[in-house]
Amino acid sequence: MKACVLRAPAAIETNPLEYVDVAMPRPKSGEVLVCVRTCGVCRTDLHVIEGELPPRKTPVIPGHQVVGVIEKQGENARRFAVGARVGIAWLHQTDGTCEYCRSGAENLCDNPKFTGYSVDGGYAEYIVAPQDFVYVIPEGFPDEQAAPLLCAGIIGFRSLRLSGIKAGARLGFYGFGAAAHVAIQVARHWGVEVFACTRDVRHQKLALELGAAWAGSTFDEPPKKLDAAIVFAPAGEIVPAALKALKKGGAIVLGGIHMSRIPSFDYQLLYQERMIRSVANNTRKDGEDFLRIATEIPIRTHVQIFPLSEANRALNALKNDAIPGAAVLHVSD
């Protein structure tokens, strides 16, 4: 099969993904083989490729927002029929036995496997995954539209949940890429007023189109104090700026897996019961709840499509803020 393989982490400007033939994976017991149709491009892929996350598997095929159809069932994998359309996300598998898994926080599992990082991902024509970690993709979402729901969508949704935001409240988004452009649709559906702080004017424009009350540059102070903020951009210097914009008792949620150093700041910015917390991965329940809400709203994703062979180009565009919405790789029909 064709796949985009990363042999060693390197700057994306050097086009480190090689589009080559590799052996097709085989489903083990409890696993399914999925024929990939589309795979979303996520900033985490960039962190994996550029080595900001320590390598877990080398070489590796990135990609963790996979939409495809069941090609083959492994032994003891009868949950999905051959031909069923499914999605594969970042959380590839957990041990199911650690204290976090047993207490309903499988996103914090002590022994997790991650798609496109510790196991091969969806920048390929085929992928295997444990059937229990595979999602049903709701009808009504074309393959391209569905892919960004699987990480950008789910992680944005978990970030919204952890922010504690409620109807009528004011929420800031710092960075307005793939995750934010989905999360704003959920926030608006819940009756939340959204303020978008993002450096790229194209992203500011998209935020306004999607119902933001205000959009400005990353370090512009929003016109009203915020009840909560979600920082999607991986830049630590945003944290003190977001704290400044926050009301007493407000929360800042950091939505990324990697962030540059957070500069030190005055305790006064945090005092008055303001909170900072991160989001790590998601539970399968987050994913299922989000896909249900995404269908109800319904969420519309803005996607820019690239062929699988041009994954490097898609990732370079992402790094340069040149994607309004989400980049998606088209793999097969």
Ligand SMILES: [Zn+2]
């Ligand atoms: Zn666990």
Ligand SMILES: [Zn+2]
């Ligand atoms: Zn992701």
